[in-house]
Amino acid sequence: MNIELNREFTLKLLEQIINIPSPTGYCRDVIAFIEKLALELGYKFERNKKGNGIIEIEGESDDYCIGIPVHVDTLGAMVRSINKHGTIRFTSIGGNLLPTLDGEYCKIHTRSGKIYTGTILSSSPSVHVFEDAKTRDRNEENMMVRIDEAASNREDVQKLGISTGDYISVDPKFTVTDSGFIKSRYMDDKAGTACALSLLELFRRLGTKPKNKVKILISTYEEVGHGCANIPDDIDELVGIDMGCVGLDLSCTEQEVSICPKDSSGPYDYDITGRLIELARRHGIRHAVDIYPMYGSDVSSSLKGGNDIRGGLIGPGVHASHGMERTHIDGIENTIKLIYAYLTEVQ
Structure with missing residues (x-):
C-alpha cells in the first residue's frame, strides 16, 4: 500500500491520551482532548447523552455509513471505603489483573477536583513485618491504597476530601523502546483509539x-459492557478497532493487525471479515486471523443492544492484556493501513 503514515503524530497522540486518566465513567477530560483535536483538524464532533464522542468524516457518498467504534475508558478503581488506619479500600472498575x-x-x-497520589499495595506489604507478605492473595479483600499524605486514621482521610465513590487511576508508565515496542497500561483500547x-x-x-460516510465512535463504557449499546441511526455497519489478543494458540504478534471472526459473543459478519482478510492479503499487510474465547467488544454491545447492523473487528496485537500491556508501532501501522484500505477501496 503506497501511503506514508505519520508515525510521529500517532505515537505522540497515543502518549497524550494514555496519560489522561479515564477509568470507565470518568472520561470527560480525554473526550474533551479528542474533541479539540477533531475540531482543529476540521471534522465535526458531537457527544451523545452517555458521553460518547462521535466524529464524522465526509465520504464520497453519504448513502451508506460505516461506524468505527473505539474506546477510551480504561480499567481503574473507585474508593469503596476508608480503613481505620487511614488507607483506602477500593473496588475494581473493569477486569483488572x-x-x-x-x-x-x-x-x-x-469530587472537589483535588487529586492525591498514592500506591496500591497488598495489605501485607512488607516481608520484614508480615509472614504472609509473599503468599497473601492479591485481591480486593487483601489490597489497599496508601495515600501520600499524613493521614493515620479515617478522620484524617475524610478531612482531605476523599470519600466513597472517588475515582482511582493507575500510572500507565508509557514507554517506547528503541526497537519499536510500546509498553504501557491501557493499550486496550487507547492504541485502537x-x-x-x-x-x-x-x-x-x-x-x-x-x-462512504464514516463515524468514529469514541466509547466511554466499553470495559463494563455497554459502550456502544446505542449508536446513531444512520450507521449501517461497524468495524471495531480494539486490541488483538496474543498468546496460547493464537497466531497474532504485536507487530501484526489481528482480524477476529469470532469472540465470546459469537461470530462477526462473514462478509466484513472476509473483506478485511482479502484486503490484508492483497496489500501485503502483516495480519493474523484469530478467535478470542474470552473477549467482547463495542461491536458486541451494539449487536446485543438491538441495533440493526453488521459488524467486524480488528486491532493491533497486544500482549498481557489487562496487566502490563505491550504492543508495537508496526502493529499499529498495519491496523491503520487495513482500516484505510477498507474505507477507501470499492467493495
Whole structure:
C-alpha cells in the first residue's frame, strides 16, 4: 500500500491520551482532548447523552455509513471505603489483573477536583513485618491504597476530601523502546483509539475521502459492557478497532493487525471479515486471523443492544492484556493501513 503514515503524530497522540486518566465513567477530560483535536483538524464532533464522542468524516457518498467504534475508558478503581488506619479500600472498575497492581502508583480524584497520589499495595506489604507478605492473595479483600499524605486514621482521610465513590487511576508508565515496542497500561483500547484518530490526520494530509460516510465512535463504557449499546441511526455497519489478543494458540504478534471472526459473543459478519482478510492479503499487510474465547467488544454491545447492523473487528496485537500491556508501532501501522484500505477501496 503506497501511503506514508505519520508515525510521529500517532505515537505522540497515543502518549497524550494514555496519560489522561479515564477509568470507565470518568472520561470527560480525554473526550474533551479528542474533541479539540477533531475540531482543529476540521471534522465535526458531537457527544451523545452517555458521553460518547462521535466524529464524522465526509465520504464520497453519504448513502451508506460505516461506524468505527473505539474506546477510551480504561480499567481503574473507585474508593469503596476508608480503613481505620487511614488507607483506602477500593473496588475494581473493569477486569483488572489485580496481582499486577501490587506496588503501582495511582491517583485519587476527589469530587472537589483535588487529586492525591498514592500506591496500591497488598495489605501485607512488607516481608520484614508480615509472614504472609509473599503468599497473601492479591485481591480486593487483601489490597489497599496508601495515600501520600499524613493521614493515620479515617478522620484524617475524610478531612482531605476523599470519600466513597472517588475515582482511582493507575500510572500507565508509557514507554517506547528503541526497537519499536510500546509498553504501557491501557493499550486496550487507547492504541485502537490512536489508530482511528490517525485517520483524521491521514485523510486531511492526503486530501482523500473514504468511499462512504464514516463515524468514529469514541466509547466511554466499553470495559463494563455497554459502550456502544446505542449508536446513531444512520450507521449501517461497524468495524471495531480494539486490541488483538496474543498468546496460547493464537497466531497474532504485536507487530501484526489481528482480524477476529469470532469472540465470546459469537461470530462477526462473514462478509466484513472476509473483506478485511482479502484486503490484508492483497496489500501485503502483516495480519493474523484469530478467535478470542474470552473477549467482547463495542461491536458486541451494539449487536446485543438491538441495533440493526453488521459488524467486524480488528486491532493491533497486544500482549498481557489487562496487566502490563505491550504492543508495537508496526502493529499499529498495519491496523491503520487495513482500516484505510477498507474505507477507501470499492467493495
